[in-house]
Amino acid sequence: EVQLVESGGGLVQPGRSLKLSCAASGFTFSNYGMAWVRQTPTKGLEWVASISTGGGNTYYRDSVKGRFTISRDNAKNTQYLQMDSLRSEDTATYYCARQLKAYWYFDFWGPGTMVTVSS
């Protein structure tokens, strides 16, 4: 059974950093791209970042470029999202998602972790 479990969310002050992790199981992690998607009541669902199977290619939405870094460790079946210079508008539930290699969509999602950026 495919499982994705996020961790690392919490309350953080504006300008500070936070690192999310996503532990994967139930599939061959290195065969899939991975992604982070966030959700807020006002903006809805937003794709945040994606990473290729080997980690050599990364992609970001414009609003997080230069502040967020997606990475993965295939030996640990884990992906990460390093979030720096956090802003109030980054407050959201962050989902880890498995991304198909051939298509840019997400077929399994974790339960999500909440990130609140507030002073």
Add this chain to the structure above:
Amino acid sequence: DIQMTQSPSVLSASVGDRVTLNCKASQNINKYLNWYQQKLGEAPKLLIYNTNNLQTGIPSRFSGSGSGTDYTLTISSLQPEDVATYFCFQHNSWPTFGAGTKLELK
């Protein structure tokens, strides 16, 4: 970015009804359109990919159609467990989601 517009935003229907949800893209997305179901407090779940392909394990009462800029999700006979918010999603270019249709029981 490609904008995805869903209608209606809220839909009330009765058990057994045939339900149709709509999604319109701001430009041609070449059938790279998915539908996700999100129940309260849960993560989104993939129902349909590439317009009309049913994800493994999804009941056959769900179906999708469309082309160009206009797409539809149909539930042939609404069940109580289908109460959820449904999102369309395009992956023809940088991925974007619609705002969702909240499906309620009448």
